[in-house]
Structures are given as C-alpha cells and as structure tokens.
Amino acid sequence: MGIISQSALRLCIAFFVVIASVSHADELPHPKGQVVLTITGKILNSNSEEGVVRLDMAMLESLPAFTFQTVTPWTEGLHTYKGVLLNELLAWVDAEGDQLKVTALNDYSTLVEVSRIKPYPIILAYKSDGDYMKVRNKGPLWLLYPLSDYPELDTEGDYSSMVWQVKALVVQ
Amino acid sequence: MFLSLIVAVFVVSAYVTFMKHSETLRLVTASSKTTTWAASELESDMLKFLYTFELYETGNRTHDEVLLRYELLWGRVNMLKTGDETQRFRLIKDAETLLTRLLTTLNRNEQMVLDFPSLNATLAKKIHQEFASLLPSVRQANIDSFLGPQRLDDLLKVHKLQKEFGFFLIGLLLSGLAFIAIILIESTRHKMQSLHDSLTGLPNRKYFNDRLSLVEINSIKKRQKFSIHIIDLNGFKSINDTYGHAAGDQLLKEVAIRLQYCISADDMVARLGGDEFGIIQEGINDSSRAALLGDRVCKALSIPFCFNDINIYPRASIGISLYPDDANSAIDTMGNADMAMYRAKSSNYFGYNFFDSVMYEDALRLKILGNALPHAIIRNELTLYYQSIVDIQTGIITGVEALIRWEHSRYGFIAAREIISVAEQIGQTTHFNEWVLKTACTQNKQWQDEGLPFVYMSVNVSQVMFIQDDLIASVQHALAVTGLAAKYLTIEITEDSIMVEIDRAIDILGNLKRLGVSLALGDFGTGYSSLSHMKELPVQRLKINHSFVQDLNEDPKDTRFITTILQLAQSLDLNVVAEGVETEQNRLDLLELGCHFGQGYLFAIPMPALHMTALLLKQKDGMA
Structure with a gap:
C-alpha cells in the first residue's frame, strides 16, 4: 500500500510540474517573418521551449499601439511616432521584473526602471511619420518617451534610456 | 534711488549667476559627454564595419552581418548630422565635411554592398579602400572632440564663466547684505517714528508712558522721588485761529526746543498731544528741585515768540506732582499733575501749581x-x-x-x-x-x-x-x-x-x-x-x-x-x-x-x- 501510494504521489507531482511548466511556456503565437525583437528574463509567457519570446514586425503591430508626436535631442522638428505600448508588451509576456535591460543592435545596453516608465505611454516605436524605420534611421525599434507631452521625462537620465536600434529586452 | 540700485544689482546678479551656472553646466555635461562619446562611437562603428567586411571576404561573416554593420555606421552618421545633442560635434573643425563625405560614400556604395555576394574582388577592395581612406579623418575628429581646439575653448570658457560666476555671486551677496541693512535701518526708524512726535521730534505719549513705567521701578529701587510736570499752553486754539496753523506749529516746535533746554540730561520731555507737554524729572529728594524746574519752564515760556515780526505771548499752565508723595503709582501721579495743571488753568494765572490733596478731594x-x-x-x-x-x-x-x-x-x-x-x-x-x-x-x-x-x-x-x-x-x-x-x-x-x-x-x-x-x-x-x-x-x-x-x-x-x-x-x-x-x-x-x-x-x-x-x-x- 505504501509503495503504491508513494509512486502514485510521485507521478502526481511529476504531472503537475509538467502541467505548470507547459502552461506558461510556448503558448504565445510564433513569429512568421524576420525576428526583430527578443524578450527574455523574468517573464511567464513565451513562444519557445527555452522561455524566450521572439517577435516579428507583424506580431508587434498586432499588439495595442500608441501614436504620439514629440521632439527629441537627436532629430530636427516634430515627428509622429507609432509603436507598441511597452506596458502592454510587458503585460503580454507577463513580465515580473523591476528592471528592463534594453539592448541595441550594436550591443549598446542600458537599464530602465520599470517603476519609472510604468505611469507613461512609452512605446517601442516602429514607425516614424508613417514609415518603418531603417537601422540607419534608428530602426527597426526605438524606445521612445513622449517628451513633448510629459516634460518631466525630458531629463538627461531619461535620454540615455531612449535606446534606438533595439533588438532585445531582458526583464530582470 | 539707492534702493532701486540695490534691487537692480540683486536682480542682475541673480539672473546672471543663474545663466552662468546653466551655461557652465551645459558646457561641462553636454560637450564632454555626448560629443566625445559620439566621436568615439563613429570611429568604432567605422572599424567594426571594416572588420566585418574583411572577415566576410575570408568567409567568416555573413552578408547580413555586413549589411547590419553598414546600416549601423549609416545610423551613426545620421545621428551625428542631426539633433541638438550632437550639435557640438559638428562644431569640431572639418567635422561637417567629414560627415558629408561619409554620407556620400555610404549612398554611393549602398547598392554595391547589397549586391555584395555577386561582386568581384577588385570592386570589393575598392569599397573597402574608400571607407578605409576616411578612417584617419574619423580618428582626428575623435581626438579633436576630446582635446581639440573646440574642447579646449570650452574648458577655457568654463574657467572664465566660473570667474564671472564668482563675481556676480559677490554682487548677489553684497546686495543681499544691503537689503538686510536696509531692513534693519528701516525697522529702527519705524520704531523711532512710533515713539516720537513728527512735528517737534520729541518723544510722544507712548514713549512718555513707557519711560514712566521704568522710572517708577527705578525710583522704588533707589528709594528716590520723581516729579511729573504737565505743561498746557493757554489759548493755543486762538493762536491757531488768529495767526494760522503754520504759526501754531512753529510755536509748538519752539516750545519743544525751550523745554529741552530747561530739563537736565536725565529728565525727559515729551509732547503728550495737542498743546500739552510732559516732563519726567528723575532722582529728586523733595519738591524744591521740581519747583526750580517749574520756575525755569515758566521763565523759558514767558519770553515772547517772534513769528513773521509778530510777537506772540504764550501762556502756559503747569501742574506738578511728586511720586510717591502725592500718589502710589506713576499713573496716579500723572493724573494728579493733570489735575494741578487744570487748577492752574482755571485760576488763570501763568505759573506752576503743585498738586495738593484738596485738589484730589475736590476732583473725587x-x-x-x-x-x-x-x-x-x-x-x-x-x-x-x-x-x-x-x-x-x-x-x-x-x-x-x-x-x-x-x-x-x-x-x-x-x-x-x-x-x-x-x-x-x-x-x-x-x-x-x-x-x-x-x-x-x-x-x-x-x-x-x-x-x-x-x-x-x-x-x-x-x-x-x-x-x-x-x-x-x-x-x-x-x-x-x-x-x-x-x-x-x-x-x-x-x-x-x-x-x-x-x-x-x-x-x-x-x-x-x-x-x-x-x-x-x-x-x-x-x-x-x-x-x-x-x-x-x-x-x-x-x-x-x-x-x-x-x-x-x-x-x-x-x-x-x-x-x-x-x-x-x-x-x-x-x-x-x-x-x-x-x-x-x-x-x-x-x-x-x-x-x-x-x-x-x-x-x-x-x-x-x-x-x-x-x-x-x-x-x-x-x-x-
């Protein structure tokens, strides 16, 4: 009786562990086109066995988007930017961390406090004035703050967080 | 006039100090950080592209990787060409030219880099050489951004600004000190005004009463007496009516001056209001000194006043009371002196009148x-x-x-x-x-x-x-x-x-x-x-x-x-x-x-x- 019940229990535990891990991994849609962004770290949802989220442009565009106009220290004049809301993206992958490590194509990276960006409609912009952005024009993705709408974000500290040519996010 | 000058110094100093400080901050932060960073990043992107290019030729890098490096270099050049943040980089000698040359080169070779796998080796070498030839200029811009004339100029400016900053800070301090001084002077003057009569410059009733309280305490301590003299001009109203208020005012001033000559250094004379004056005579032992003062006042006031060739003969009624002989408190002594003055007035004779208890009884x-x-x-x-x-x-x-x-x-x-x-x-x-x-x-x-x-x-x-x-x-x-x-x-x-x-x-x-x-x-x-x-x-x-x-x-x-x-x-x-x-x-x-x-x-x-x-x-x- 003891042996049977023990092995049954083990089986049960094993089953639940599998269920638990499966329930969070690889349930998001899979990219069909070229991957433009990977998200790793403390996230509960992913679209791969190793718990990484890979997104192509179509997937990014299917997520809740936001458009705003702003000036930046790196551009001339006012431009309209459209992109996925970072808060929505993080919710989509069920991110649980306090910090976000943002890495660019040239491997420049910076740490952004989630608490700092949470109250604002900050986007990973993929369109500038209606056009997709090439790498030479800070594309394909640019972490953009609505500086013109929220002057309190217009600081040196926030400038360094506005990474262009973004390729990866790590939730820490 | 003086005040507006101080205000001007203060405002200008505060404004300039703020501006100098902001400018210094801008130069220290913006120039050193972004310009140097951008310049070195340009060199790095350039080198990375050339390196990837070379590795690609030996089959160690993919075409996509070359394209990415090409794009990244292009992105860097674009970034340096626009925006406020890199504006100072463009001020470096020959930087604009360099950026234009880089952009031209990138544009010209774009298609060929895209077509890379089908290019022959000579053409590839030519592209490599074209970019490599720009490398020394990129290097120089990088050095200049760190040590170049622009940078040195900035440092000199910062130094100069600091000096000016200090100068205006002193202005700020001095004008601040001047403000404090003015406030102190004004408050003293205000206190002075609140205790003095503006016409005669004598202490006023409030001051007189304050002094009276002190004198009362002192005389109790020292077991001495003091006397209060109340001097009221007779017929002052008719002087005003007959000769005008200017003459009346002159008379009051003259009376004030004469009374001041009558008293000794420890005594106080005050204008109690209208045509009424009061004297506190301290440190006396009996009424004889009070009587002497009364005599002096009578004599001083009996000399005619001359205004515009008109002789005015003022008459005054003077009441004198002694503390503690006549009353138990300074206030009552003052009331007694007042009573004695009125008695003098009603008897219609020019002179002083000591208080006596009959007066008090009569009044009571x-x-x-x-x-x-x-x-x-x-x-x-x-x-x-x-x-x-x-x-x-x-x-x-x-x-x-x-x-x-x-x-x-x-x-x-x-x-x-x-x-x-x-x-x-x-x-x-x-x-x-x-x-x-x-x-x-x-x-x-x-x-x-x-x-x-x-x-x-x-x-x-x-x-x-x-x-x-x-x-x-x-x-x-x-x-x-x-x-x-x-x-x-x-x-x-x-x-x-x-x-x-x-x-x-x-x-x-x-x-x-x-x-x-x-x-x-x-x-x-x-x-x-x-x-x-x-x-x-x-x-x-x-x-x-x-x-x-x-x-x-x-x-x-x-x-x-x-x-x-x-x-x-x-x-x-x-x-x-x-x-x-x-x-x-x-x-x-x-x-x-x-x-x-x-x-x-x-x-x-x-x-x-x-x-x-x-x-x-x-x-x-x-x-x-």
Missing part, C-alpha cells in the same frame, strides 16, 4: 456727585426748600423762592451752587432744570388747589441753563403738565448770566414774557449790567444782593447803593426785592428808603414744603 467729590446726581433726580432724593418773599410793610407773603437741597450720603448737605456746577459738568442741566421747574410748579398749584393764598413761585435758572438749554420749552412743559397759570411763575436769573450774551438773553426773556411768566433779575448790583440794556430787558423785578442790605448794618449806615438801585427801579417801573433782610432795623430802613419787598431770616428761613404750607395757612387764617 465732583466725580462722586456727578455719578450720584442723575440717580438722585430719578429717585427724588433732591428736595426743594421754599423761602418766602414778603411785603415789608404788611409781612404778607407775596412770593416764594424755590431753593434746591440735596442731602448726600457721604458729603451731607450740598449747596445749590455746587449742584448746578455738577449738573453742568456732567451735562445734565436740562434734566435737572426740568425737575426743579416741575416740582416747584406742582407745589404752587397744590397750594392754590388747597385754597391757600396765591403767591408767585420764583425759580432760579443758571447761566448754562439759560443760554444753552431750551428754557422756553422746559417752562412750557412744566406749566402744561402741572396746570399752573403762567403768571404765578417767576424765572429768576442773575445779572451775569444775561450779560454774557445780551442779545440772546433779551430774546429768551422776551419769549418767556410772552408765555406770561414774570422775570426777576437776581444778584443785582454785583455784576456789570449796562444801563442802556436795562431798559430793553423785559424784567418785572430786581433783587438787591444781600451785600447791599448788609451796608445798612454799618455804622454809619451806607445807603448810597440801595438808594441808587431803588431810584433806577422806580424810573424803569420795576419792583424791588431786598435779599438778606435779617433784622427789624433792616426792615424799617428799607421801608424808609422805599423798598417794598424783602426776603431773609427776619421773615422766614428756607423751609420744606410742609412748613411753608403751614405758614401760608396761617396767613390765610389771619386774613380771614
């Missing part, structure tokens, strides 16, 4: 009686006594004079003259007068109703009541209320009250006569009646002052005045009543001289209504 008595009189009227505590006026020959009572009596609980019997004076001081004359008139009329009407002999009731009216109050209305009211016929009422006024305002007096008397009331002129012969006015006065009776009747008691008899008055009365067709008839001899003499009526102790003393009733009853019975 006035205060107590003044408080009591209105109640006494309401509660009928005042009574009228009556003295008969008789026909000298027959002894028949023809009239009765009403005399006021007040038995006060503390002071006992109060004389008529004092009651009237109290009533005048507390402004109760109308009320008082109406009470007397009504009571007297009521009494006479009652005698008439009781069938007693008809007599006239003589009621005295004081000067104030006669001139200021509406006597006509009061008389009319009294007659209406009591129902007494007007002819049985006589209003008795003194010669003096009439002469104050003779025209008005004639008016009022005329109106009274029209009411049917008879009029008597009292105290005749003691005042200054003008004979020409006598005939205009509508009076029916003269009352000879008792002092003239006294002349009859002299040895030898002096009948000159009485004879003259009687002759005058006869020629004006007036009745004459002699007051103060005390002896039978007086009566016989008066009879002989032709005086028909008399009043005095020989006939009857003033008595209560009840006794007078009995007297009248006796007369009635006698007649019957």
